[in-house]
Amino acid sequence: MTKTKYSEKEKSKEDPKEEMSFLEHLEELRWHLIRAFLAIVLFAILAFINKDFIFDTVIFNPKTADFWTNRMFAKLAELTGTDSLRINTTELQLISIKMADNFMTHVMTSIIAGLIVSSPYVFYEVWRFISPALYEKERRHSGGAVIYMSFLFITGVLFGYYLIVPLSIHFLGSYSISSEVINQINMRSYIGTVTSISLASGVIFELPIFVYFLSKIGILTPDLMKSYRRHAYVALLLLSAIITPPDVFSQIMVCIPLVFLYEIGIIISRRVNKKAEENLESI
Template sequence: MSEDTNKEEQSKKKKKGREKKGMKTAYAEMSFLEHLEELRWHIIRSALAVMVFAVIAFIMKDFIFDTVILNPRTPEFWTNRMFARLAEIVGTDALRINEVPLELISIKIADQFMTHIMVSIIAGFIIAAPVVFYEFWRFIKPALYDTEKKYASGAVFFTSVLFLVGILFGYFLIVPLSIHFLGSYNVSGDVTNQINLRSYIGSVTSISLAAGVVFLLPIFSFFLSKVGILTPQFMRTYRKHSYVVMLLLSAIITPPDIFSQIMVFVPLFFLYEVSILISKRVVKKREKELNEI
């Protein structure tokens, strides 16, 4: 009788633990095809949001290209002007970037039109990013426990903010530095750089989007730690390796001066350290919840 009583008590504890976490049984009982159908509608709504903003971006061609996309290559761009002022204060011309506008060419008859469409779609995705993140959150939310939902409250807001801040960081700092380095680099004085429009825009967009993804490192750290894939011990173990990669990346895309390298390295360093703290907190919380069940 005592063994049966113990088993019954353990069963009740597990049941209470599940009830406490509030798992949505209806969601768990959905078939694979029903999950796919649910995901399909989230993707459709996300795609519609992207297309609406893409159409708006397509119409606002002059602003998107002249003010946003093509501006970092000119001396009038905000970052280039700030580096010029800093060069005057410090007394070195090494900090001056993009003093001569980068000349661009288009070599195919349909290039400019296709580039217009491509840039509009990318701009639509960036502007609609909060909607896309919200739809993704709505899809995975029913599968979470109540405690996990509470713990992950504000996920859409913080994900959107970090992604957009990362894009701004990449656009205002990494992009002009990369244009200056790559646009002026040559292997011989006999070779003239003739930069294709699509190559230039591909670099600007890929760098900005990559920076946006990198700034999501704390979010990735949270979810990967939540499912047990990532641990703070792992991130601490490879901390020095990560720093070396960050420093190499900073050195490659910046002019040959330590100040510019530090400007790129510091945000990456900060994000990595914050990710370690987030992972530590998530692992500690998960272990506590497992002990309570």
């Protein structure tokens, strides 16, 4: 029997989606999205109910001197004798200037918290929709995709929350153009900074996953990533500048893990291409 890249036997014969029409695929996608949406809503409701924990312990904590990152920088300042390393030593005052600000902020923050907490299940639903289109061999090799995506996303969110957020609050909250101006930060502006930085970091940390799929469909190759490595580093530095306050230290702290993830992406792309070549040789 002549071998093909993947024999028909490698496909799951028990999968009914192989015979689905386009409209049936859309219907299946709709139910996956509905289940993911319900998971987000459920955790958003839990976050809404636990208002004190979400705001006092999570959202507002990075601006206090007792926050873990701020305490670590204070210890580093003591060891090096450099007081400039101390961050968020002065309490940042937040204000609310519109009647609906508190309620709307409560709702939006709960939704974002629900999205972050339910992200593993959301990835699982996305994977359940995509996986039937893969060959059995591809499913075996990418069976841990949900775990990898969830781990990278949560790691990125924690990285943004524990490192970039305190540095951003310190720089932007203490920056002043004149002694005539008193910094009274709008609550929605502060919370928007915390949530957007954390979410952006989570998405950026998915870089190896994007590289894997782009390599899988032949858009990326390890040679291409190596040849454009310098250009990629510049792009990553610009990306770091976008999601961090405009100081060199913060940009470097963000850029280092991004460069590391890019190098991991090269290894991933190399492995994907190697497997593709082995499959072609087996024809």
